[in-house]
Amino acid sequence: xxxxxxxxxxxxxxxxxxxxxxxxxxxxxxxxxxxxxxxxxxxxxxxxxxxxxxxxxxxxxxxxxxxxxxxxxxxxxxxxxxxxxxxxxxxxxxxxxxxxxxxxxxxxxxxxxxxxxxxxxxxxxxxxxxxxxxxxxxxxxxxxxxxxxxxxxxxxxxxxxxxxxxxxxxxxxxxxxxxxxxxxxxxxxxxxxxxxxxxxxxxxxxxxxxxxxxxxxxxxxxxxxxxxxxxxxxxxxxxxxxxxxxxxxxxxxxxxxxxxxxxxxxxx
Amino acid sequence: xxxxxxxxxxxxxxxxxxxxxxxxxxxxxxxxxxxxxxxxxxxxxxxxxxxxxxxxxxxxxxxxxxxxxxxxxxxxxxxxxxxxxxxxxxxxxxxxxxxxxxxxxxxxxxxxxxxxxxxxxxxxxxxxxxxxxxxxxxxxxxxxxxxxxxxxxxxxxxxxxxxxxxxxxxxxxxxxxxxxxxxxxxxxxxxxxxxxxxxxxxxxxxxxxxxxxxxxxxxxxxxxxxxxxxxxxxxxxxxxxxxxxxxxxxxxxxxxxxxxxxxxxxxxxxxxxxxxxxxxxxxxxxxxxxxxxx
Numbered sequence: 001x002x003x004x005x006x007x008x009x010x011x012x013x014x015x016x017x018x019x020x021x022x023x024x025x026x027x028x029x030x031x032x033x034x035x036x037x038x039x040x041x042x043x044x045x046x047x048x049x050x051x052x053x054x055x056x057x058x059x060x061x062x063x064x065x066x067x068x069x070x071x072x073x074x075x076x077x078x079x080x081x082x083x084x085x086x087x088x089x090x091x092x093x094x095x096x097x098x099x100x101x102x103x104x105x106x107x108x109x110x111x112x113x114x115x116x117x118x119x120x121x122x123x124x125x126x127x128x129x130x131x132x133x134x135x136x137x138x139x140x141x142x143x144x145x146x147x148x149x150x151x152x153x154x155x156x157x158x159x160x161x162x163x164x165x166x167x168x169x170x171x172x173x174x175x176x177x178x179x180x181x182x183x184x185x186x187x188x189x190x191x192x193x194x195x196x197x198x199x200x201x202x203x204x205x206x207x208x209x210x211x212x213x214x215x216x217x218x219x220x221x222x223x224x225x226x227x228x229x230x231x232x233x234x235x236x237x238x239x240x241x242x243x244x245x246x247x248x249x250x251x252x253x254x255x256x257x258x259x260x261x262x263x264x265x266x267x268x
Numbered sequence: 269x270x271x272x273x274x275x276x277x278x279x280x281x282x283x284x285x286x287x288x289x290x291x292x293x294x295x296x297x298x299x300x301x302x303x304x305x306x307x308x309x310x311x312x313x314x315x316x317x318x319x320x321x322x323x324x325x326x327x328x329x330x331x332x333x334x335x336x337x338x339x340x341x342x343x344x345x346x347x348x349x350x351x352x353x354x355x356x357x358x359x360x361x362x363x364x365x366x367x368x369x370x371x372x373x374x375x376x377x378x379x380x381x382x383x384x385x386x387x388x389x390x391x392x393x394x395x396x397x398x399x400x401x402x403x404x405x406x407x408x409x410x411x412x413x414x415x416x417x418x419x420x421x422x423x424x425x426x427x428x429x430x431x432x433x434x435x436x437x438x439x440x441x442x443x444x445x446x447x448x449x450x451x452x453x454x455x456x457x458x459x460x461x462x463x464x465x466x467x468x469x470x471x472x473x474x475x476x477x478x479x480x481x482x483x484x485x486x487x488x489x490x491x492x493x494x495x496x497x498x499x500x501x502x503x504x505x506x507x508x509x510x511x512x513x514x515x516x517x518x519x520x521x522x523x524x525x526x527x528x529x530x531x532x533x534x535x536x537x538x539x540x541x542x543x544x545x546x547x548x549x550x551x552x553x554x555x556x557x558x559x560x561x562x
Contacts, residue, residue, distance in 0.1 A: 116536060228421070232425065250418075
């Protein structure tokens, strides 16, 4: 199992490095249109052919993967931070604050994730630039995805507050903030790391779903969701199997994340 | 000790009260989101050059009464109490009528999907745990892992390409979660000392499973059943959109594209209510089965 994990991490590292270097690796810009060769088959210059608008599919795949691989961790970081603040405060303070915060968490957990997401997405302005749309999409994921993690963090913080070393520190005159900062927060780090890693594949898949439904990142900026929308023209798929490459890459990436975080899941 | 009827009623009341509180809070949150959204009160119809100035003013006035948040919410709640869910701005039809038309379709999709997910997930989890064959576990886990890594919308698209009934896609979306959770639970229960002892004493596999493993894992499996309802409803959005099933998932998507926030909030609240009811139902059924509470 350890070898498989190392292989998964290596594959992820290669994918991430290739996409981060998209500016150098990609043969063209993601938005450049080769208007004379739309929907072209793979060739030496266009490794995965061109899309309906004549844009190089391989370049779009690299840039799209970069968008998802950079912003999904950013969203996961945001949701983990929110979970740490709200869950940590609830678990540490206890009493009415815990009850109020956990009631809010329950409210978020009871609301169906995708319904809530498209509701909030629909609230936001439509006439935004692609860069803002990508930021909005992933910020929403981060802002709405904290609830489950907050529950775990709260339970952990509560257990920590009742542990011997915290009681001892409290008995030795440790103040509230000092206790929190020196004793509780460092011991919550493994749970937060676990939640962070677990959230990444979830956010990648959610963005892909939103993208396919036309509620994700705006064109011409590519993302996995946008790239997978090409599968909708299924009449030509059997003749153009290379259109499945983004899907294969997505499955490989998410699988690698799942394998790599399996150890973390034990913490969560 | 068996739970008294009094404590059961107390539990039931607690669950109903919790559902009501979450609904009121959720409704308020939804109404706030609608009210504070950029572009609230602006109607695209105002841009219609054929409209006279008086018509534009009338359109603006129709939104003006919604400007105060407490009033907006009070109106929403009072209408709701009279069974009036409002009119969809994008489809120009009463929300109640839309729900009556589309809800049965979603119920059919979700019901079929859940049945498939549980049938496949639980039987594969049982096979994987009880057979103790590594190949069975590997194959089942591989299938679940692949399905877990495919976005729900892509799975729906693949069903469209294969001309398979789209409703079954919901089953495949929920299946991996049911399988993993059930397998882990059953494996945990199967490793308990009394189960190992029963096996060592030569009790048959089926008897061990139904008499010793299921009672331990049962309450948590029931909790999973409640959660899977929420998963199935979430999966209904991409499946109904891409497979062209006229259910509430497709309605939510149309409302999102048409920025029909009133309809979206109503739909979210209804699905929230169903999710809460499913979770509370599962919790109430599971409670007497828990060791120490039975």
